[in-house]
Amino acid sequence: MTESATSNRETLGFQTEVKQLLQLMIHSLYSNREIFLRELVSNASDACDKLRFEGLHNDALFENDSELSIRIGFDKEARTLTVSDNGIGMNRDEVIANLGTIAKSGTREFFSRLSGDQQKDANLIGQFGVGFYSAFIVADKVTVTTRRAGENAGQGVRWESDGGGEFAIEMVDKAVRGTEITLHLREGQDDLLAGYKLREIVKKYSNHIVQPILMQKEEWKDGKYETLDEDETVNQASALWAKPKNEITDEQYTEFYKHVGHDYDDPLAWSHARVEGKTEYTQLLYIPQHAPFDLWDRNARHGIKLYVRRVFIMDDAEQLMPLYLRFVRGVVDSADLPLNVSREILQESKDIEAIRKGCTGKVLGLLSDMAANDKEKYATFWQEFGKVLKEGVGEDFANKDKIAGLLRFATTHSDTPDETVSFADYIARMKDGQEKIYYVTAETFNAAKNSPHLEVFRKKGIEVLLFSERVDEWMLSYLTEFDGKQLVSVAKGGLDLGKLEDEADKKAQEKEADEFKPLTEKIKTSLGDKVKEVRVTHRLTDSPACLVADEHDPSGNLARMLKAAGQKAPNSQPILEINPQHPMLLRLKSEEKRFDDWAAVLFDQALLAEGGQLDDPAAFVKRMNQLMLQMGGD
């Protein structure tokens, strides 16, 4: 960069993340370099939308020119390409904040999570939302000249950078409001300096931007293009959602998604409908293919763009979607709301309530259809957004059953956590006489799958659902039945297999319970307050003992989760259940000398087997060693 003679020129450093993003972007998106134009046009379109909206309250912002448009031009000699708009523009502070940092929350975490290989993965960078910086894919210097509408008559700001570590900023003359972005193309990018090429890219990626995109008209003459002194509109410039469905192609829906969703990937599915009746609106809602990196950041922007009679009102209108559907992107265009609607008004509007209800229903319907008709697609959805959808069970009482029908679970009847079943699948293959839906919760899939509580269910071939996500315990507190069938944890309360157990078995078990009474009492005395009760169980076939929670106590897994989260878990003692068939218990019946050690080891083992942590691991190891020595000496 040459030193400018003007005294107000200042050089500033990019935020660290910007530098990283720039490098990643240039390398990983190069093979799809054309998207830079979509990103710049998309920003220009947003800037026009913002001006239109602010102008509703303040006509002066239009500076007597309310025809909003975007212009693309090029200069073959100078090897530059220019995208300009007469939208809202930026003042000096905004330029520094918007083009010198990444304002989005969660950026730092996002970058720190990427491995070297991932950094080369275009899809991952795409998830981040490529935006303005994508200009550097094709340019080795970018100059932005901008003036905010209604401010500093004639005085604008110029920002300039070569995409290294710094940018320069200075005040310059700028008569018209809005933003002009000039790209000084890299070597080898000269094919972009052609009208037909740019028109082709615009048609492909930005055809349905609402504002007209203007370019200088060209005429084919004497074997080459000649530019005329006249502009033409090169895109369709109409609101896509306002068109009838049968006039819109899949490509057009997809292209529009990339604009509203700030996404690099195609959408997974969409739903487009005009709703008539008491509240009138049009909705075009998309489900992305990938979860955004900030899905778990509750402050991240989410939601839907709100329009009123095709005038842009606001981004991220979170009132239009419940939180558990925060991954949905798209547009709602209301026919009834006033143009000067504010976020405060939205919170109380009956129309918004109706729209939210309608949109929620549409999305759940779309998902049900997908689950029924395209299992593979639904599996992708579930993989990306299943955890978020689970929040809906507790958040959306009215749609609880519908959401429960969309849930998918790992099960004892498959080998991997990815082979999942629905409640309907489970119920369809329940055993004769089975009345309940059985499940187990644990911290990991493996801990759930290998839980000792499952032993008798395995033996009898009864399917058990395996829950191992953090949200599951919380969700299950809201989900006590499905389709009239009670959900029962196999790690809580006494084992009740109902009709699945035969009379002879029950008799034998009662007898054993009596026979082992002296032993269970002795263990209880030895363990004292550590357990609420010690009893004989028939849920075990291989393990000597397990812990269960009393019917109305939190499960061991939940108690551990609460503790790990620093929350106070209600002080509940587990019940120790012993397996009367196990040799260890038979031996314990006649043990005298080291009974307390055996009892302690029995308890600690049971705790370890269900994924718990020992209070005093060293003591456990010491006892084990002593018992092993004792056995060797016997």
Ligand code: ADP
């Ligand atoms: P995003 O658009 O995803 O927020 P960008 O990096 O593309 O991220 O742009 C950052 C910000 O810069 C935008 O949010 C906007 O405020 C501002 N900006 C970019 N282009 C323009 C423009 N043509 N006119 C006005 N503001 C713009």
